Amino acid sequence: MKLKHLPLSLALAGIVSAGLSGCGGTNNTSTPTTITGTAATGAAFTGGTVYVYDSRGQEVGSTSTIDATTGQYSLTLADGAVAPFVLVASRTTSDGQTETLVSVIGSKDQTTANITPITSLIASRLSPSGDPTKLLSELSAGGATVTPSAIASAVTEIGTILAPLLTATGTSSSDPLTTSFSTNGTSYDRLLDSISVNFTPSSSTTTNIDITAKTVLADGQQPATTSFTNTTTSVTPLDASVAAATLVEPGTSTLIGDLLRQLSTCYALPLSSRVSGADAASVTAAECKNAFFGNDPSNFLSNGGRVGQGKAFNGLFVAGGTGVVFSQGTYEFSRTNGDIVAGYKSRDTTGNETFDTFVLRKDTDGKLKLIGNQYAYPGGVTAYQQLRQFISLNQSAYNYYSSGYALGVSDVTSGGSSIFAKVVVTSPKGDTLVLKPSAGSGNLNLVYGNGSVSGTSFVRLARAYADVNNANDPKDVDSKMFFSPTRYTDEQIQPLAAQSVWKFDYYLASAPTAVAATQYYKTRARAMTIAEMRATGLASLTSETVQAAGSGANPTTGKLLMSANDTFDAVGPNGANAWSVATGQLPPTQVRVFGNSPTNRSFDDSVKVGSTTRKATVPCAQQSNADDHCYNNLNGTYGPGYAAGSTITGLHLWARDVAGREFANFYALYKLTIPTP
DSSP states (O other): OOOOOOOOHHTTHHHHHHOOOOOOOTTSSOOEEEEEEBBBBBBOOOOOOEEETTSSSSSSEEEOOTTTOOOOOOOOOHHHHEEEEEEEEEEEEESSSSEEEEHHHHHOOOOOOOOOOHHHHHHHHTTTTTGGGGGHHHTTTOOOOOOOOHHHHHHHHHHHTHHHHHHHHTTTTOOTTTTOSSSSSSSHHHHHHEEEEEESSSSSOOOOEEEEEEOOOTTTOOOOEEEEEETTTTTOOOGGGGSSSSOOOTTTHHHHHHHHHHHHHHHSOOOHBBBBSBBBGGGHHHEEEEETGGGGGGGGTTTBBBTTTTTTTGGSGGGGGGOOOOOOEEEEEEESSSEEEEEEEEOOOTSSSEEEEEEEEETSOEEEEEEOOOOOSSOOEEEEEEEEEEETOOGGGGOEEEEEEEOOBOOOEEETSSSSSEEEEEOOOOOOOEEEEOTTOSBEEEOOOTTTTTTOEEEEEEEEESSSTTOOOOGGGGGGBBBBBOOOHHHHHHTTTTTEEEEEEEEETBTSSOOOEEEEEOOOOOOHHHHHHHHHHOOEHHHHHHHHHTTTSSSSTTTTOOOOOOEEEOOOGOOOOOOETTTTOOOOOOOEEEEEOTTOEEEEEEEEEOOOOEEEEEOOOOOOOTOOOOESSSSEEEEEOOOTTOOOOEEEEEOOOOOOOOEEEEEOOOOOOOOOO
């Protein structure tokens, strides 16, 4: 149903009439012009820089001062700047990821310009490619029309798409470009807290746009969402039910920010002031205790984990945690019991950054406190993308992309026995998947249709060969992996909700016929389409590194055989870089090695790397008392070298984006089952 939404378009009437004189680039007077506005995603866009570019593509103003409380900024345009203008707010994480918001100004008479996900939507509709980050180059090249009337049309369209959410937040009459607001979780900022917007290019000329409404939902209930591309002429608005849904409580953004500041204050204390021991009861500093619900860290429980050294909030208990700063809080969604899930960034004193989420609950003092999801068992689901390349036995013709979801359930106890008999997972579409213990693995893995257990927990929905001329299904040759029975097309992947809900039913090894618990998990982003993966690209091992690894593989099995105390070095010939990262690609932050021990127990070892690192050694780490893949040093220690007879079957370069999607460029060292023609 098309929804008519006039107030938002009428709010631009003054801009359109005032900006007509700017058409054709004549509004280039020398009178100094100051531009002000709010840069925010809900939370203030702290740590970012605002740049203004004119119609010629020239930078005509910038500021790195974005108020951490209000999100407001101010800058002065350079003399002679020619309208229209494109505003870009960007910030780069230590992992090399760049977050960008885009806005527009039709004429110099407009002196206010907010920069938000909604203004990025407006910029997207003005961009021929649908990618708001390309609007500047398209404008300066003459390929985009950014006139006041074009802007007004885009605003009207976005207002129609978001109409139910605008009604629910009381912002129907707000101008997304010029209405003043502060990042306090009320009014227009509440709207920003209640929406998730993602732009994912699928080619140089096509971008997929996904919008999800963040509302309180019952367990298992899917959120309202709409998906379209830059070529879609009539976009389906968000479902009208959003208008009656329960939205985030006003002021939540401020409360999230308050908690993150308190955590930063806690971690700024010396270790001896924070804790006196290694468990929750030993947290002594009030600045730390009061960050937890009931001012008691022992109340925290998340996926079976309690607060303690080597457990949840390990940084509280180690010197390396001192000085960690928490920032960039975002409201993600609410749980049915009123708890909220908030995103955040943490940064240690060496510059390492991590993006993750907290589950928070409002305490009796009105503050949001750490509570955890209160789940007794481990679990989780993540959108996962992989390029699998076969570098031994001349099998590169079978390199393929796959996209889907990784289901994470750790299993074995410290004694090596399994906790679970199985975990039954129900997907958002009602499909059932079964996870069971896998010999030698510390995680549950997916069960094939014949009842045998695979070696993976990654469900490959969409898949396609890297060779675009090969339309066959990679499922037919890579029998070691787990593929959905139905091969998803890009058209089936693209509409999937960013915040899809998955149900996990747990069966314990001690009582295998009864459901011990049911836990629900929600993703933060949908899986990418294959076209999106091709357009994005992944950091890659250098050709010299690939050649060296492939040439050392067993000519029959394709695997790398390790000698006693060998280390695995992801390093190019003569110590050169092992991998490279192209502009716009995510740099790897983990190198992971997979293989089998001499007794054929599976293992995986990993090492974290910095965003500027391009080579690494992956140490062997014993994973249980029964694990025999590491070199026995005969003094009670094992590794970092490998035991003689261990084999390497693959390695991957891994990265995770701000939205929580995971990416892996996997280099496989094993023999495929290739059907005889």
